[in-house]
Amino acid sequence: MIQESPTFSPLYRQIKGLILQALEAGEWRPGQVIPSEQELAGRYNVSQGTVRKAIDEMAADNLLVRKQGKGTYVASHNDPRALFRFLRLVPIDGELSSPISVPLECWRAKAGPEAARMLDIRPGDPITIVRRLLKFAHKPVVIDEIYLPGEVFQGLTLEVLQSWSGSLYSLFESRFGLRMIRAQESIRAVAADRSASEALRVPEGKPLLSVERVTYTYGDKPVEWRRGLYLTDEHFYLNELS
Amino acid sequence: MIQESPTFSPLYRQIKGLILQALEAGEWRPGQVIPSEQELAGRYNVSQGTVRKAIDEMAADNLLVRKQGKGTYVASHNDPRALFRFLRLVPIDGELSSPISVPLECWRAKAGPEAARMLDIRPGDPITIVRRLLKFAHKPVVIDEIYLPGEVFQGLTLEVLQSWSGSLYSLFESRFGLRMIRAQESIRAVAADRSASEALRVPEGKPLLSVERVTYTYGDKPVEWRRGLYLTDEHFYLNELS
DNA sequence: AAGTGGTCTAGACCACGTC
């Protein structure tokens, strides 16, 4: 049965909304299987094909992962395939090696006007700031400054960061139950300032890629604002336009 | 009837291949309607649902555009919505104004080793090189150097470029029957050299975004290699990660 | 009213993974 149409929404989108709710509520955790299409069809009293279409869209949104013969899984940042979804940096020659994250600092502060705007919180609200270096093949390539709403990231300390071997987002997912869904990056070219030149070991004034990212979780809620400075002597930012 | 499976390909993908062939052969031109799903189903002797799934994928690939109640159209670069699919430059403040393209030079040359590799032709093969400026609100923001295989772009001259008011790709589509399907961009930060500093009216050494693009037409055939230098004082390169 | 794409259903069968 479909709703009366003031703003018409097809049944499969309503089902998508319900599954989304369940995901958001943590009914199934990242990496786990969700119920089979038949089960969900029974639960929501629709045909299997309708559930299928809902799941199709969510798989296209990178929220779910289908595996033929096994089931449908909640997408997870622990999956190694997820790493380069948000890190578009590729070496000019040579292999696609995984970077090593080196946390440098982690402190608490109050949100300035810019951070507040980006994170959709009030100026003065508590935030946590992380500075970290990304190394490829033992060479520093990216220096990141990461702003997080303090509300969500209570127990985040330098020790926690240093003792985690995976990616930042897999830490956020596992430790804070926060899944990053999508992000928006604004890219510019800038000259290295003192701080960046020291971290990346390049002369001041060196052209660097400035990559500002706002990352969103369920419900389009921004939960991370970061600014990275990328050294592009031996790497470049790769973007597929399609 | 499905093919025997050494490398199994579902029926709807085979149909997709056939429609692709027809597109490539120019059976329907950009901007025109293709036959209805029912007609195509009849032509290929499959059910309407199977044609539907084929078209769904091609719409997701930006090859076709569905319009409810009207029909399915061949995607075109004349469509204004297509412009910002390949130009990700956005003003920091203010409106999303359309840029003006100012062709500066256009000459014929022989492919060097790098251009040959990028365009998948032989070194020494004829190519056409275009230099052009992109202005936003009368200010120069991008200087492009564009390498095209001479084979395909016979009658391309500075006059042709200057007399065309639309986008480059809509010119290529309308005048040379060449539709750009997808592209890959490699982005780095560089210092402005003499030539760039003059074109963009900035000091030498100014950090600029270097955007190298290879563009492909049907059959993943590369048909354009360009290098753009972007001034990011009042604009930035916007990228959605999802 | 007629034609198009869009949704929903039900059933059959295939491919893949596990028991």
Add this chain to the structure above:
DNA sequence: ACGTGGTCTAGACCACTTT
């Protein structure tokens, strides 16, 4: 052998556009 997702079909009805 069984359960999962993946494909294919056929038919009914809805929403949008044009005639």
